[in-house]
Amino acid sequence: MELLREAAMWLGWVILSPEEAFDSYIAEKRSAMLPVLIYTIISYSLGSLILRNISSWGIMAPLSPILGPLSYVTGVTILGISLVNLVVYTGFVHLIAGLMGHHEGRWESFIGLVGFSSLPHLIPSTLLASYVITPNPWIFVVGITLMLVTFIWSVYMVIVAAAVNYGMDKGRAFLASVISVVLALLLLSVISRVWRW
Amino acid sequence: MKVDRREAIGYVVMAMLVFSLVASVIPVEPKTKIRLGPTWFPLEKGVEFVEELDPQDVSFKLQAGELKVINSDVERPLARISGFKTDEGVAVGEVLLELPKGWSGRLNLSVKMGELKLSGAEVGELMASIVMGSIDGTVKVTRALTVKGTANEVDLTIIVPENVKVVLEVDARRSSILVDGKSYEGASQRLTSGEGTELPLKVKAGRVKLVVIRG
Numbered sequence: 001m002e003l004l005r006e007a008a009m010w011l012g013w014v015i016l017s018p019e020e021a022f023d024s025y026i027a028e029k030r031s032a033m034l035p036v037l038i039y040t041i042i043s044y045s046l047g048s049l050i051l052r053n054i055s056s057w058g059i060m061a062p063l064s065p066i067l068g069p070l071s072y073v074t075g076v077t078i079l080g081i082s083l084v085n086l087v088v089y090t091g092f093v094h095l096i097a098g099l100m101g102h103h104e105g106r107w108e109s110f111i112g113l114v115g116f117s118s119l120p121h122l123i124p125s126t127l128l129a130s131y132v133i134t135p136n137p138w139i140f141v142v143g144i145t146l147m148l149v150t151f152i153w154s155v156y157m158v159i160v161a162a163a164v165n166y167g168m169d170k171g172r173a174f175l176a177s178v179i180s181v182v183l184a185l186l187l188l189s190v191i192s193r194v195w196r197w
Numbered sequence: 198m199k200v201d202r203r204e205a206i207g208y209v210v211m212a213m214l215v216f217s218l219v220a221s222v223i224p225v226e227p228k229t230k231i232r233l234g235p236t237w238f239p240l241e242k243g244v245e246f247v248e249e250l251d252p253q254d255v256s257f258k259l260q261a262g263e264l265k266v267i268n269s270d271v272e273r274p275l276a277r278i279s280g281f282k283t284d285e286g287v288a289v290g291e292v293l294l295e296l297p298k299g300w301s302g303r304l305n306l307s308v309k310m311g312e313l314k315l316s317g318a319e320v321g322e323l324m325a326s327i328v329m330g331s332i333d334g335t336v337k338v339t340r341a342l343t344v345k346g347t348a349n350e351v352d353l354t355i356i357v358p359e360n361v362k363v364v365l366e367v368d369a370r371r372s373s374i375l376v377d378g379k380s381y382e383g384a385s386q387r388l389t390s391g392e393g394t395e396l397p398l399k400v401k402a403g404r405v406k407l408v409v410i411r412g
Binding site: 004005007008009010011012013015016038041042044045046047048049052071072075119122123125126128129130132133 | 201202203204205206207208210211213214216217218219220221222223
């Protein structure tokens with residue numbers, strides 16, 4: 001019971017005041033188990049629920065008998081990709097922060113903080129879950145639209161996480177956690193295009 | 198027991214987590230019926246029916262499934278549909294489009310999601326578009342061909358008459374073309390081959406593989 005209460009306290013704290021919560025999380029050297037568990041649940045749910053939502057459309061009806069197993073496969077696939085992404089992304093930002101002269105942050109803590117930063121995605125996830133029970137098309141439309149808003153919120157939380165973990169100001173945290181990743185992806189895309197040609 | 202604001206919000210978040218997880222793991226019941234337009238169709242069997250089409254100007258829309266075009270001994274074009282068709286004339290399922298041998302009419306095909314297979318069909322003019330899926334096979338064209346599949350793959354063998362000038366326009370990221378024995382590689386292509394009446398062939402897709410031969 002105490003564990004549940006403590007988990008609830010952390011979740012509420014991260015939502016209300018991420019900077020303060022992240023600071024305490026690092027100071028107390030908390031395990032990344034809770035945030036990674038949250039990240040895992042949200043990744044799986046979103047992957048599976050998007051397919052379940054789409055499956056209720058007439059166009060997917062011929063695939064109806066296999067949609068059940070397919071939704072589990074999609075959920076697990078999205079979860080796998082998200083976990084790899086979590087490790088690769090946090091590792092990359094950790095490297096960039098180091099190159100920018102910020103060596104004080106721990107990678108394990110950053111994994112936890114990024115895990116917490118997935119919390120905003122719980123809003124579209126809950127809406128998509130409601131759609132499974134009450135298939136009103138508006139719930140799906142609002143859920144998908146909200147994904148954009150919660151993505152921005154989530155990115156903001158990642159910037160806060162990088163700032164707190166590596167002791168940077170938010171501008172430098174934005175460079176390390178967003179701009180560097182965008183540049184790396186652009187570079188990868190150029191390299192892959194050159195490679196294909 | 199006093200619950201502070203952080204804790205209260207935390208419990209709401211937990212409830213949302215559990216709700217999302219439960220909704221994403223509960224078994225999904227396979228649908229037994231599908232509603233297209235005002236009618237409900239049984240899904241397990243589908244409906245098989247034959248539709249007679251216009252003798253010279255055939256237009257067919259497939260929402261999802263497979264559309265195969267062949268030549269057969271029929272007197273006028275007809276569609277054998279295993280699936281459903283809405284009141285708006287959009288089909289879902291497997292469709293076999295049979296055209297008379299030596300048919301010189303106009304064929305307009307639109308596929309949203311699925312496969313379009315041209316199995317040696319003879320047409321005067323062909324217009325085909327696909328949103329998601331592939332177009333492949335062999336088609337004999339006498340007047341014009343336009344194929345659009347923005348992000349898709351097109352793999353076609355096009356048979357054209359001996360006495361025409363092929364005007365070929367390919368808009369693609371990657372293309373591999375063989376026209377009258379000459380091969381061309383690269384992205385978009387614009388070329389002509391042969392002498393006579395112009396026969397325009399326009400293909401737009403992500404990846405295009407074309408073989409143009411005379412016959």
